[in-house]
Amino acid sequence: MSVHVAVVGATGAVGEVMRQVLIDHKFSLASIKFLASPRSAGKSIEFKGKKYTIEPICPEAFAGVQIVLSSTPASVSRETSPMAAKAGAIVIDNSSAWRMDPEVPLVVPEVNPGALKSIPRGIVANPNCSTIQMVVALKPLHDLARIKRVVVSTYQASSGKGAKALFELDSQVAALGRGEKVPVVTMHAAQLAGNVLPHDWKPGEDGYSEEEIKMIKETQKIMGDDSIQVSPTTARVPVRIGHSESINLEFHKPITAEQAREALRKASGVVVVDDYGKGEVPLALQCEGRDETFVGRIRRDPTIANGLNIWVVADNLRKGAASNAVQIAEVLVQRGWLPKR
Numbered sequence: 001m002s003v004h005v006a007v008v009g010a011t012g013a014v015g016e017v018m019r020q021v022l023i024d025h026k027f028s029l030a031s032i033k034f035l036a037s038p039r040s041a042g043k044s045i046e047f048k049g050k051k052y053t054i055e056p057i058c059p060e061a062f063a064g065v066q067i068v069l070s071s072t073p074a075s076v077s078r079e080t081s082p083m084a085a086k087a088g089a090i091v092i093d094n095s096s097a098w099r100m101d102p103e104v105p106l107v108v109p110e111v112n113p114g115a116l117k118s119i120p121r122g123i124v125a126n127p128n129c130s131t132i133q134m135v136v137a138l139k140p141l142h143d144l145a146r147i148k149r150v151v152v153s154t155y156q157a158s159s160g161k162g163a164k165a166l167f168e169l170d171s172q173v174a175a176l177g178r179g180e181k182v183p184v185v186t187m188h189a190a191q192l193a194g195n196v197l198p199h200d201w202k203p204g205e206d207g208y209s210e211e212e213i214k215m216i217k218e219t220q221k222i223m224g225d226d227s228i229q230v231s232p233t234t235a236r237v238p239v240r241i242g243h244s245e246s247i248n249l250e251f252h253k254p255i256t257a258e259q260a261r262e263a264l265r266k267a268s269g270v271v272v273v274d275d276y277g278k279g280e281v282p283l284a285l286q287c288e289g290r291d292e293t294f295v296g297r298i299r300r301d302p303t304i305a306n307g308l309n310i311w312v313v314a315d316n317l318r319k320g321a322a323s324n325a326v327q328i329a330e331v332l333v334q335r336g337w338l339p340k341r
């Protein structure tokens, strides 16, 4: 089945990768259009060798569209996603605007595709990038030995904060390389080049960053298990693309590193790269451009009865955003869960 698609936020870091993912996945398109802010409207964008004019976001733009792949700031999505849904489209939204709405499924196709059966608001939420790669790795282990507690520390790429943030990191690194003063910081909380930045610096509940709260709440919603305790620390590192995570897991039942490795090897969307002695360990640079979640350093935690440590890496712009959204669209099409137009 060919689908009428609109890519909203097409000029952003995720929107740009979205075009490539649609091509890589050979997603069957009846038509495609690209929307962004009034700043970009009228400019042209290339897709499969053809030029398209970027359109502004308005109700008429969604006429006849079946799937909207939306990657705008949450404040924009709160207004534009219901607009597209009202016009009859299913919106797959990358922002944080709808994730915790009980009437909006929050979906990672490897974990909870069944949640797509009911989309009462016409909106499906794509989870936070750090959460997506974590739950892809956690699900097969949860099925095996039931996770009690997760202690996670993230090492997140600059591009997770958007195209301008990535440009800022590149400018800072270039300036450092030339021995010049680093340009004024606007996108990150402080200079990122040569630094590690704990997230946000605007603590919310109990001093946790917004990103940390997302990892707690979204993990429980996607896994369908509020008893899973998540203790996160999130940080931005001077990496362009690819989030890395150090994850400590405590289980209800016994589980060995070999059992975990075996379950992860069989799991959909996971690649096990785990021969530490031979230098086989997931690395952000090697995961760039890939849709899978890479897991390595799988080892027993000897300090607790049923514990493991793992290292998880994925491309935040692909699996953390665009690829997960396109995979959701594929499930909707394959299972016939897309409203007919």
Ligand SMILES: NC(=O)c1ccc[n+]([C@@H]2O[C@H](COP(=O)([O-])OP(=O)(O)OC[C@H]3O[C@@H](n4cnc5c(N)ncnc54)[C@H](OP(=O)(O)O)[C@@H]3O)[C@@H](O)[C@H]2O)c1
Pocket: 008, 009, 010, 011, 012, 013, 014, 015, 036, 037, 038, 039, 040, 041, 057, 071, 072, 073, 074, 076, 094, 095, 096, 127, 128, 129, 159, 160, 161, 162, 163, 164, 316, 317, 320, 321
């Ligand atoms: N980057 C990641 O790794 C990642 C991962 C998961 C989720 N997300 C989420 O995905 C969304 C997009 O992220 P991004 O990294 O692609 O951000 P970005 O690079 O800043 O791109 C934002 C996009 O939204 C459009 N936009 C901004 N303000 C707008 C407005 N007032 N009206 C209409 N369109 C507007 C921009 O259009 P113009 O170019 O015309 O301004 C651009 O196309 C965010 O909600 C983010 O939290 C990002």
